[in-house]
Amino acid sequence: MAAQERELDVVLWGATGFTGRLVAEQLLARHGAAGELRWALAGRNRTKLEALRADLGPQAANLELVLGDGDDEAFLDTLTARARVVCSTVGPYALYGSKLVAACARNATHYCDLTGEVHWMQRMIDAHQKQAEASGARIVPGCGFDSIPSDLGVLFVQREMQARHGVTCPRIKCRATAFSGGASGGTIASMLNLLDEASSDPQVRHILADPYSLNPAGERSGPDGADLATVVWDPDFEAWIAPFVMAAVNCRVVRRSSALLNHPWGREFRYDEATLAGPGPAGWLKAAGVAAGTGAGLVMGAIGPLRRGLSRFLPAPGEGPSLEQREAGRFELRFFGEHPSDARKSLFARVIGDRDPGYGSTAKMLSEAAVCLAQDEQAVEGGFWTPAAAMGEPLLERLQHHAGVTFATDENAA
Numbered sequence: 001m002a003a004q005e006r007e008l009d010v011v012l013w014g015a016t017g018f019t020g021r022l023v024a025e026q027l028l029a030r031h032g033a034a035g036e037l038r039w040a041l042a043g044r045n046r047t048k049l050e051a052l053r054a055d056l057g058p059q060a061a062n063l064e065l066v067l068g069d070g071d072d073e074a075f076l077d078t079l080t081a082r083a084r085v086v087c088s089t090v091g092p093y094a095l096y097g098s099k100l101v102a103a104c105a106r107n108a109t110h111y112c113d114l115t116g117e118v119h120w121m122q123r124m125i126d127a128h129q130k131q132a133e134a135s136g137a138r139i140v141p142g143c144g145f146d147s148i149p150s151d152l153g154v155l156f157v158q159r160e161m162q163a164r165h166g167v168t169c170p171r172i173k174c175r176a177t178a179f180s181g182g183a184s185g186g187t188i189a190s191m192l193n194l195l196d197e198a199s200s201d202p203q204v205r206h207i208l209a210d211p212y213s214l215n216p217a218g219e220r221s222g223p224d225g226a227d228l229a230t231v232v233w234d235p236d237f238e239a240w241i242a243p244f245v246m247a248a249v250n251c252r253v254v255r256r257s258s259a260l261l262n263h264p265w266g267r268e269f270r271y272d273e274a275t276l277a278g279p280g281p282a283g284w285l286k287a288a289g290v291a292a293g294t295g296a297g298l299v300m301g302a303i304g305p306l307r308r309g310l311s312r313f314l315p316a317p318g319e320g321p322s323l324e325q326r327e328a329g330r331f332e333l334r335f336f337g338e339h340p341s342d343a344r345k346s347l348f349a350r351v352i353g354d355r356d357p358g359y360g361s362t363a364k365m366l367s368e369a370a371v372c373l374a375q376d377e378q379a380v381e382g383g384f385w386t387p388a389a390a391m392g393e394p395l396l397e398r399l400q401h402h403a404g405v406t407f408a409t410d411e412n413a414a
């Protein structure tokens with residue numbers, strides 16, 4: 001059945017998880033349960049699904065519940081054949097997500113998720129790209145904090161440069177400044193699984209180290225090198241910078257966007273991410289602390305017994321930051337867009353989220369991406385896409401108006 005004729009616009013798969021519940025709240029607040037968006041809650045546990053629907057309040061009483069297991073291919077075929085879009089918060093994706101992606105590619109069902117598992121994304125692209133192209137399924141991983149603000153931020157900066165000066169930026173830098181909130185059990189489980197796979201499989205280590213690992217086959221090279229691992233001075237921001245933990249995902253997604261969009265900013269386009277620490281000795285000390293913390297985290301994560309010991313003190317699946325933490329949280333990414341020939345025309349911009357990045361903001365970004373895939377016109381056909389390549393301007397509009405994410409050049413930032 002063609003995607004336009006489905007019974008449901010969006011199925012939220014993994015609705016009973018920590019992030020899934022937040023996405024359900026967001027979809028309900030934005031669209032109600034009996035409005036123009038036909039959507040359903042899906043998961044593997046009836047009791048939890050019923051409890052979630054009850055918690056969502058009387059407005060949700062008629063929301064359909066879809067019950068099944070992510071390992072059951074027959075169920076996944078039925079589920080995906082009923083929906084225009086499946087929005088998945090079931091992770092670690094490398095453990096529980098592959099059969100669903102395959103079913104979406106088979107059944108012409110659009111798909112979005114929250115994965116930051118680069119090795120799994122590459123596996124899925126290599127395995128199902130042809131089928132998704134043939135069926136018309138638009139598969140868009142990475143629709144949370146990794147990697148929507150980075151991916152759409154680059155699109156925004158390039159649009160501004162083009163509008164002001166009629167050229168594009170050959171290089172964009174992204175610097176994380178304010179960044180508050182906690183991690184959920186599902187995120188910890190995904191990171192631990194990634195470290196497990198990386199410690200036992202050299203191929204996974206190779207994918208994680210390759211700056212172009214998400215580019216289409218044959219285009220996995222370019223001018224960017226490894227992600228920043230030390231403290232360096234950034235002359236454009238006039239500050240010390242340090243490694244940024246999400247760079248390993250976001251940089252690869254942005255480079256893939258550039259390739260999928262057919263290199264609109266040139267084949268030599270460069271992009272990198274780092275943490276902005278500040279100027280002077282205080283800035284250097286802060287940067288050194290971030291670099292040391294990141295390095296120590298990687299070393300501990302690489303050693304199996306340490307990793308397993310550490311996990312006992314971290315949130316378990318289903319747990320995550322409190323409402324107070326999410327509401328008090330926010331994020332800010334600063335961008336520098338280089339003018340190709342005149343440094344005075346280079347520009348600075350910010351992407352600011354009004355909630356914690358991982359959950360409050362991520363739930364809003366993912367739900368807007370799912371509805372965008374279901375309702376908005378997209379210029380692209382079936383295949384594996386990035387948020388910017390698949391949804392670009394329509395998603396940017398939605399994020400600004402409905403997800404509390406601001407995109408502004410510095411002179412316009414609040």
Ligand SMILES: NC(=O)c1ccc[n+]([C@@H]2O[C@H](COP(=O)([O-])OP(=O)(O)OC[C@H]3O[C@@H](n4cnc5c(N)ncnc54)[C@H](OP(=O)(O)O)[C@@H]3O)[C@@H](O)[C@H]2O)c1
Binds near residue numbers: 016020093186
């Ligand atoms: N990119 C970002 O910015 C971002 C932000 C937040 C989260 N994430 C990612 O999102 C994922 C979820 O995180 P979370 O903290 O919400 O996890 P969580 O609370 O542990 O929830 C996981 C969900 O998956 C379901 N599930 C697990 N195995 C299943 C199976 N075989 N069949 C059907 N359902 C299954 C669980 O069902 P039950 O409820 O029945 O156990 C639960 O609903 C993680 O991979 C995390 O890394 C990414």
